[in-house]
Amino acid sequence: MKDNEYKIMLIEPPYYRLFKDTYSLALYPLSLGYLAGTIRKKTDWSVMAYNAEFNPPGEAIKIRHLTGDGHHHYINNLRDPSGAVWRDIQSTIRDYDPTVVGISAKSQNFASASIVARLVKSVSRETTVIIGGRNSRTHNLKRSRIVLFIRSTVKKYQRSKVRFHVPF
Numbered sequence: 001m002k003d004n005e006y007k008i009m010l011i012e013p014p015y016y017r018l019f020k021d022t023y024s025l026a027l028y029p030l031s032l033g034y035l036a037g038t039i040r041k042k043t044d045w046s047v048m049a050y051n052a053e054f055n056p057p058g059e060a061i062k063i064r065h066l067t068g069d070g071h072h073h074y075i076n077n078l079r080d081p082s083g084a085v086w087r088d089i090q091s092t093i094r095d096y097d098p099t100v101v102g103i104s105a106k107s108q109n110f111a112s113a114s115i116v117a118r119l120v121k122s123v124s125r126e127t128t129v130i131i132g133g134r135n136s137r138t139h140n141l142k143r144s145r146i147v148l149f150i151r152s153t154v155k156k157y158q159r160s161k162v163r164f165h166v167p168f
């Protein structure tokens with residue numbers, strides 16, 4: 001870790017983008033906005049909110065694609081973490097070089113969130129990974145070696161005054 005330089009990267013994992021690289025969430029993820037705002041207000045950490053579900057130019061999502069070829073793309077992307085979408089995400093993580101990564105997990109993107117966590121660890125094993133969000137508790141994260149819960153992270157980085165309100 002670099003001296004006195006704490007950086008947190010908040011990631012919205014890809015979901016529709018795994019069906020087709022030009023499918024996109026062309027919106028600022030509200031969860032990351034709230035978290036980034038709180039971190040900026042209460043700490044001196046640098047924060048980057050990274051919407052990995054966004055990849056311009058976007059195009060309208062077609063149900064026919066989601067249930068046809070798109071579904072195969074989705075499955076293949078989950079099976080092969082060396083695909084273009086993952087390489088793009090990995091290089092963004094590498095460029096920012098975060099101390100901590102927070103990943104926002106929902107039911108639909110949980111498998112993707114797990115791959116993103118592994119990508120973080122492939123860039124640097126030193127980086128702490130936190131998974132939070134709507135559905136982070138319904139999966140058995142305790143057994144996962146890549147995940148440290150927010151509580152232990154807050155303890156570890158207590159001097160940075162990071163505080164999150166997560167209902168564990």
Ligand code: B12
Binds near residue numbers: 032034035134166
């Ligand atoms: C707005 C919304 C959308 C918007 C998003 C707009 C945007 N700019 O972000 C749109 C319309 C795009 C959308 C789409 C979808 N959505 Co939606 N959406 C919502 C909704 C109504 C609010 C989410 C929100 O922004 N809340 C406000 C933020 C501030 O709260 P939050 O996300 O919960 O985040 C807080 C905590 O969870 C936590 N947190 C979140 N991430 C992290 C990460 C870390 C590290 C930590 C520590 C904490 C943390 O801290 C945040 C701040 O307090 C919820 C229902 C709800 N009432 O929550 C459904 C919901 C999240 N959506 C859902 C679904 C299924 C979808 C779609 C798959 C629907 C579809 N079939 O297409 C798509 C997926 C899109 C995608 N690309 O991934 C489900 C997810 C199911 C689940 N339990 O996980 C929900 C819960 C609705 C439901 N009850 O079914 N959605």
